[in-house]
Amino acid sequence: MSNLSDDEEIKQLFIDESLEALQRSERLLLDAEEGRPRADLLDVLFRDFHTIKGTSALLGYDKIASVGHAAEDLMSKLRDKSIEARPHHFARMVDVIDTLRVMIENTRDQNSEGATDVTALVKLLRDDLERGNAPPPEAAPLAPAPAAPAVATPAPPKAFEPVASEPAPPAAPAAAAAAAATAPAPAPDAHDKHEHGPGEHEAEKAAAAKGEQSDGTVRVNVAVLDKLMNLMGELVLARNQMVQSTRALRDQTAQAAAQRLSLVTSDLQEQIMKTRMQPVARVFEKIPRMVRDLCQQTGKKITPEIDGTTTEIDKALVEAIRDPVMHIIRNAVDHGMEPPEERVKKGKSATGKISVRAVHEGSTVSIEIRDDGRGIDPVKVKGIAVKKGVISQAEADAMSEREAINLIFRPGFSTAEKVTSISGRGVGMDVVRTHVERSGGQVELESALGKGTTIRLKMPLTLAIIPALLVREAGQRFAIPQANLIELVYLDEEDSKQAIEYVRGAPIYRLRGEILPLVRLAPLLRKSSPTQREGVNIVVVAIGQRRYGLVVESIQDTEEIVIKPLSSQLKRLGCYAGATVLGDGNVALILDVAGIATMAGIDVSGNAATRDLAAQAVTLEGQQSMLVFKAGADAACALPVSMVARLETVERAKIELVGGNEVLQYRGHIMPVLRPESVLPIGQGAESDDGLQRMIVFDFGSPVGLAVNAIVDVTDVDASKAAKSELPHVLGTAVCFGKTTMLVDVFGLVRQLAPAALDGAKAKQARRPRVLLADEVDAMRAALAGWLRSSGVDVVELSSDAAVKELRSDSG
Numbered sequence: 001m002s003n004l005s006d007d008e009e010i011k012q013l014f015i016d017e018s019l020e021a022l023q024r025s026e027r028l029l030l031d032a033e034e035g036r037p038r039a040d041l042l043d044v045l046f047r048d049f050h051t052i053k054g055t056s057a058l059l060g061y062d063k064i065a066s067v068g069h070a071a072e073d074l075m076s077k078l079r080d081k082s083i084e085a086r087p088h089h090f091a092r093m094v095d096v097i098d099t100l101r102v103m104i105e106n107t108r109d110q111n112s113e114g115a116t117d118v119t120a121l122v123k124l125l126r127d128d129l130e131r132g133n134a135p136p137p138e139a140a141p142l143a144p145a146p147a148a149p150a151v152a153t154p155a156p157p158k159a160f161e162p163v164a165s166e167p168a169p170p171a172a173p174a175a176a177a178a179a180a181a182t183a184p185a186p187a188p189d190a191h192d193k194h195e196h197g198p199g200e201h202e203a204e205k206a207a208a209a210k211g212e213q214s215d216g217t218v219r220v221n222v223a224v225l226d227k228l229m230n231l232m233g234e235l236v237l238a239r240n241q242m243v244q245s246t247r248a249l250r251d252q253t254a255q256a257a258a259q260r261l262s263l264v265t266s267d268l269q270e271q272i273m274k275t276r277m278q279p280v281a282r283v284f285e286k287i288p289r290m291v292r293d294l295c296q297q298t299g300k301k302i303t304p305e306i307d308g309t310t311t312e313i314d315k316a317l318v319e320a321i322r323d324p325v326m327h328i329i330r331n332a333v334d335h336g337m338e339p340p341e342e343r344v345k346k347g348k349s350a351t352g353k354i355s356v357r358a359v360h361e362g363s364t365v366s367i368e369i370r371d372d373g374r375g376i377d378p379v380k381v382k383g384i385a386v387k388k389g390v391i392s393q394a395e396a397d398a399m400s401e402r403e404a405i406n407l408i409f410r411p412g413f414s415t416a417e418k419v420t421s422i423s424g425r426g427v428g429m430d431v432v433r434t435h436v437e438r439s440g441g442q443v444e445l446e447s448a449l450g451k452g453t454t455i456r457l458k459m460p461l462t463l464a465i466i467p468a469l470l471v472r473e474a475g476q477r478f479a480i481p482q483a484n485l486i487e488l489v490y491l492d493e494e495d496s497k498q499a500i501e502y503v504r505g506a507p508i509y510r511l512r513g514e515i516l517p518l519v520r521l522a523p524l525l526r527k528s529s530p531t532q533r534e535g536v537n538i539v540v541v542a543i544g545q546r547r548y549g550l551v552v553e554s555i556q557d558t559e560e561i562v563i564k565p566l567s568s569q570l571k572r573l574g575c576y577a578g579a580t581v582l583g584d585g586n587v588a589l590i591l592d593v594a595g596i597a598t599m600a601g602i603d604v605s606g607n608a609a610t611r612d613l614a615a616q617a618v619t620l621e622g623q624q625s626m627l628v629f630k631a632g633a634d635a636a637c638a639l640p641v642s643m644v645a646r647l648e649t650v651e652r653a654k655i656e657l658v659g660g661n662e663v664l665q666y667r668g669h670i671m672p673v674l675r676p677e678s679v680l681p682i683g684q685g686a687e688s689d690d691g692l693q694r695m696i697v698f699d700f701g702s703p704v705g706l707a708v709n710a711i712v713d714v715t716d717v718d719a720s721k722a723a724k725s726e727l728p729h730v731l732g733t734a735v736c737f738g739k740t741t742m743l744v745d746v747f748g749l750v751r752q753l754a755p756a757a758l759d760g761a762k763a764k765q766a767r768r769p770r771v772l773l774a775d776e777v778d779a780m781r782a783a784l785a786g787w788l789r790s791s792g793v794d795v796v797e798l799s800s801d802a803a804v805k806e807l808r809s810d811s812g
Contacts, residue, residue, distance in 0.1 A: 013219065014055050015108045021048040022097050022104070023285050029090055029097075030288045034303070039184045042085065045093060046075040052100060063113045064103050070125035071096045077129060084133050092128060095121060222315070225275055232272045233562035236465055239265040240559060240583030269465060278318050280358045280367065281309035283325055287356060290326065294333040301340050301351040302333060308358035313365045317459050320439040321367065324432040328369050328455050329354065331428065336373035336453055346450070348372070364441075364483070367457040376447040378404035385413065398748075400755060405447050409433050437543060437594055440466075440483050468561045468580075470588065471539060471552040474522040477588045478552075479561050479580055480539060484593045486547060488555060489538040496536040498625055499642050501719075509538065509549055510643060512701055514758070515747065516540065517548045519600045525575065541593045548602055550593070559583065563590065575599055624719045626743070628712040628736045629696065631676045633683030636741040638734070641714055643746050645699035652693045655707075664705060671703045672754040676744065679729055679752060685709050704750055704757045712737065719743075 025048050028041055038044070053068030071093065077083040099121055106114035128136075239262055246258040284306050291304045313321075332354050340350035355370045382396040382404045390410050391399075407413060411430040433443045441459040460466065460483050468479040489511065491499055500507050500518065507518040518538065538549040561580035577592040626638040648666075655664050655673055662673040673695070677684055688709070696706040715736050722732035722743060729752070731743040750757055 011059060011107070014059060015104055016219075018052050018055070018104050019101065021052065022101050024048065025093070026097050026289055027285065029093060030292060032090065033292075042075060042079045046072060046079050049075055049096070052104075061103070061107060061113055063116065063118050064100060064107075066122055067096060067100055067103075067118050067125075070122045070129075074125050074128055082132075083129075086136075088136050089128060092124060096125070220275070225315075228272050229276065232269055233465060233564075235265055236269060236560060236562050237581045237583075241585055244583035273314070273465075274312075276315050277312035278315050279309055280311050280313055280318065280321075280365070282318050283322050284309050284356055284358070286326070287329055290329060291333060291354065294330065298333060299339060300333065300337050302337055303351055303353050305353060305355045306357075307355070311358040311360060311365060313358075313459060317365075317439055317441075320435065321441075321457060321459060324435050324457065325356075325367065325369065327428070327432050329356075332369065332371045332373065332453070336371045336375075338374050364458050364460055367459065368454060369456075370452065370454040372452040375449040375451055375453055376405050376408065377449055381405060381407050385410070388413070400751070405445060408445075409443070440481065442542070465560055465562050467558060468590065469539070469558055470556040470582070471521075471537075471550075472554045472556055473552045474525070477556065477582065477586065478521070479559075479588050479590045480541065480550070480593065481577070481590065482558070484541045484543070486540040486542050489540060489549070491536040491538070493535055500536065501624065501640075507551075510640075510747075511540070511549075512699065514547075517600075517602045518551050519548060519596060519602065520551045521596075522553075524596065524600055543594045543597065546597075548597055550591075550596070561588075561590070624717050625714060626717045626734075626736065627696070627714055628741060629694075630709040630712060631682055631707075632680065632685050632709075633677075634685060634709055635680075635682035636712070636736065636739040637676065637680075637682070637708075637744050638715075638717065638736055638741045639696075639744045639746050643698055644696055645703070646697040647711060648695045648697055648705070649692050650695060652687065652691050655693060662707075666697075666703055666705070669703050671697075671705050672757060673705045673707050674749065674753045675707050676749065679749060680742065680744070681727065682742070698746065698750070700750065700757050702757055704754055706746075706749075717743070 025045055028038055028044060031037065032041060049068050049072040053065050053072050056064035056068060074083075074089065074092070078085045078089060083089075099116060099118060103113045103116050103118075106112060106116070242258050243262055246254045249255065287306060288304050291302055294300075295302050337352040337354070338346070338348075343352060344350050353372050355368075357368045357370075359366050359368075378399075378401040382391075382399060385391045385404075385407045386393050386396050390407065390413060396404070408429045409432075413430070414428055436443050436457055436459070439459065441457055444456040444458070445453070446455075447453040467482045469482060469485055471478050471480060489509075500509055502508070507520070509516045509518055516538075537552050537555050539552060539555065540547060540549050559582065561582075563578040564580060566576055566578055574595040575592055576589045576595070578590040580588055580590060582588050625641040627641050627644055628636065628638045631637050650664060650666075655662050657663075662675070664671045664673050676682065694708050694710060696708060696711075698704045698706070717734045717736065719732075719734075722734040725732050725742070727742075729745045729748045731745050733740055733742055735741065
């Protein structure tokens with residue numbers, strides 16, 4: 001073997017450039033197959049095989065060189081039109097690319113070409129050369145090379161099958177590609193002739209591998225970038241300590257120097273982060289070939305459309321999303337897309353479409369995978385889930401369509417009717433969600449039956465240095481990644497007694513109509529918590545679309561933190577994602593919100609959890625303030641006062657009937673009017689003589705009215721003594737003012753009669769104003785923040801230097 005093979009940098013350059021060249025050639029062949037041939041197709045194929053042959057020969061990789069040489073010889077004859085380009089020639093090039101890729105990856109992973117036998121492939125290429133323009137014989141199938149890990153090696157596509165007679169069928173895309181490619185292709189000049197073998201320009205290229213490339217870039221070892229990132233992390237920690245130390249000083253010179261250091265550090269951090277960024281094309285580039293191969297296995301026709309390939313993401317995250325994206329594509333082809341004949345019957349095009357798109361959204365990258373297939377049938381999904389014991393029939397009956405669709409993320413769940421080489425083993429979307437969330441991302445799913453499915457992966461730009469919220473509990477500080485943070489809620493001592501309820505001893509809080517499980521951090525971490533609290537601080541966190549509230553002693557500040565790995569003892573706990581050094585030099589543990597939910601026994605899967613809590617509310621502990629009212633045939637009913645927004649009396653004539661539903665124009669909204677007797681067994685009541693309608697109004701982001709006969713009064717109910725009820729939307733019964741009274745499940749009632757109203761809570765949150773509050777004086781900043789939050793404004797508190805950084809990024 002040549003001595004050049006001992007130079008690891010030259011060897012790595014050969015591997016990187018060769019794999020890039022093969023990927024480029026494969027993409028051009030696939031484009032040609034789909035009827036989009038590039039005019040210089042033959043030139044590109046010739047140059048790529050020529051370069052691979054020459055450099056591999058210098059490095060002593062004889063089998064790679066032999067395949068590259070044979071392919072180069074054939075492409076040379078096609079390029080100078082000595083042989084007419086035909087579909088079977090391009091099918092052969094697909095085999096060449098697969099074989100070369102396997103051997104080149106072997107040199108990377110095993111330091112050798114491996115055991116691949118290339119004799120048969122080289123012979124077929126030489127036969128094509130000797131045969132010239134004569135039609136090929138009946139083709140014997142070529143034994144495929146061992147498949148690369150990420151790409152299977154299928155049979156050649158139909159458009160590339162060898163033809164049995166002249167002329168070639170004009171409908172074959174590859175034949176059109178060949179004709180288009182050969183029409184402008186120039187004859188090779190003497191310098192480019194392949195006969196010179198491993199010529200001087202390959203040696204010059206290899207010798208110059210350690211220097212700068214001609215396009216002004218330079219290759220840098222990944223280990224160097226990792227080291228730079230580690231040093232950058234240490235610099236950020238030192239910056240945080242310096243800024244915090246100078247805040248206590250009155251020396252304006254020191255403060256100005258610290259602020260300048262902070263700005264320079266932020267700029268340097270941004271530039272170093274850019275060196276680690278890679279285009280998501282590194283993930284997307286394999287999609288066209290995979291879709292093509294899967295279509296051959298399933299008999300389906302699908303066109304992949306890819307957009308946003310220049311969108312960049314951290315190198316570590318590129319690797320993290322590769323498998324989830326590929327799995328989603330496989331699911332879309334196997335489960336989502338209909339066969340051509342089925343699509344035609346539905347009035348669709350016989351050829352389906354899978355769109356993959358990447359786009360920056362603030363500090364995240366959103367990867368959207370959309371298909372126009374059959375969509376997900378919620379009824380079918382619920383049936384399978386019940387059959388497999390994933391949920392009970394009662395749970396299935398109470399589920400909304402969105403909740404049913406999200407069942408596909410349950411472990412072991414699969415809608416495949418039989419196990420195939422593509423899917424059906426029950427190792428599916430739960431693994432996708434786990435991998436994405438482990439990297440700090442989120443998965444969102446939308447599906448419309450008969451129209452298609454959209455899955456979005458929302459990933460952070462980086463995992464090394466992240467913004468976090470600092471909280472204190474049991475005398476210690478903890479960091480919560482802002483990627484998981486939704487909002488902050490503060491309840492004073494009096495409000496907390498009314499608003500926090502208990503289900504089987506577990507606290508819950510109704511946030512704009514949504515039941516939010518609460519976790520008290522100190523007991524979970526087996527730490528003693530303060531016995532006296534002036535109020536309750538709730539940090540609302542999310543894992544994908546799933547939410548819960550983390551109750552902490554106090555909320556402190558936001559800070560950019562550097563993630564440090566945990567010791568093996570702490571890793572086993574599951575509630576910590578890492579550690580960081582704060583600006584004052586102390587260490588804070590970074591909380592893993594998913595791990596905390598698991599430890600607390602909270603089902604945050606986004607389906608049955610909230611309904612179960614509502615259904616079990618008959619076991620609420622302690623005194624609950626209830627509003628008692630009469631409805632239907634003057635039946636006594638009650639509901640929690642904490643859910644009531646307003647009590648109204650309106651003219652009954654103003655209630656309109658639209659599409660069979662009653663609505664009222666109310667404070668700029670079209671408010672649905674619900675009647676409890678429509679779902680509760682309380683009889684039908686007569687209209688009042690005064691022409692007025694009493695109404696209890698709830699605010700779920702948009703108002704919802706409950707039409708009642710009369711408001712009785714407010715009373716405290718010992719919920720632990722309430723009798724259990726099996727009636728739908730009845731939490732139980734209790735004695736109020738001497739009468740047996742139904743405790744109404746408002747959340748369940750609204751979910752059944754006006755489910756769209758519950759989506760208003762999210763819309764309202766999105767409309768809330770957001771203020772960036774910057775001040776060096778912590779006390780002043782905190783006071784202003786408290787006043788703004790009490791006025792319904794979302795506040796982001798930052799010191800002035802951090803605010804400058806954020807404003808600069810926003811303006812960019």
